[in-house]
Amino acid sequence: MLEVRCRMKKIIFIFSFFLFLIFSSSPLQAKVIKVLAIGNSFSQDAVEQYLYDLAAAQGDSLIIGNAYIPGCSIDRHYENLKTGKTDYEYRKVVRGIRSNQKKADLKSIIRDEQWDIISLQQASKLSGIPTSYIHLAQLKRLVQSYTTNLHVQFIWHMTWAYAEDFSSENFKAYDYNQRNMYSAIVNTMLNVLPGVGIKQIVPSGMAIQLARYRMGDILNRDGFHLSYTLGRYTAACTWCEFLTGKIVDGNKYRPETISEEEAQACQQAAHEAMFMQQQGRYSVF
DSSP, rough: HHHHHHHHHHHHHHHHHHHHHHHHHHHHHEEEEEEEEEEEHHHHHHHHHEEEEEEHTTTEEEOOOOOTTTTOHHHHHHHHHTOOOOEEEEEEEEEEEEEEEEEEEEHHHHHTTTTSEEEEEGGGGTTTTTGGGGTTTHHEEEHHHOOOOOTTTEEOOOOOOOOOOOOOOOGGTTTTTTHHHHHHHHHHHHHHHHHHHHOEEOOOHHHHHHHHHOOOOOBBBBSSSSSSHHHHHHHHHHHHHHOOOOOOOOTOOTTTOOHHHHHHHHHHHHHHHHHEEEEEEEEOO
8 A cells, every 4th residue: 555655656746747847848938028119100110010920939929019100209199198189099919910999099008908018219300319308208207107017117119220312301410321310319319218217228220220231221111111021020020039038040930021041130130239239339330
């Protein structure tokens, strides 16, 4: 009888050990992250297309929200949140399925989920102009007052400089020069963000610049928005590594419109940008 009991204990121990191995492997290590971008078409370029699939390819799950108004600035987000204007399209990705609610207000979007991360950003044409950030601290405080997650983390989405051949008036403030615009974005970001308590930056703008060095200035579809393939994929790779903490270089997901070699170049640019950002380095010229 004693021998039988010993055998049963041994069997139970072995079975429990295997259960431990099974449940301590990747499924429990996978992350479920809820992220909301309070942005514009540049956040649309970065988070709506390939980000979910990149994270899923490495075992992580994202709930992605985008409070979208084309060209929306910090000042307009702030005014909209104060007044309750229903000017937003609330784009959302859950389990890979996209939805779009029109005529949404920002307060309702903020309260829709217990967001782990909320990103803020400036309209691209104002991104390198320090005086345009005057209401950023107020916007952050007001957004925080409506969040349902006491531990929500605020981050900054670093946008990208325009293509060299872009001729819009929006580029005039930077003398129609990509290097000038990139430097202005970096300097403004590093000078302004510490004062409003935002420490973490998604370096999409740096990743795009690094990818340009690898592939040429071909990552925009109209001079300022990202191309539907390489541009958006590079930005999504940057967000994926930032959110999950896993190196994106080597991720198996790529859309059919991007070759394996192109995907590798985009992933490497994203990882390099993340590596440099973690060291506080933003100079790429």
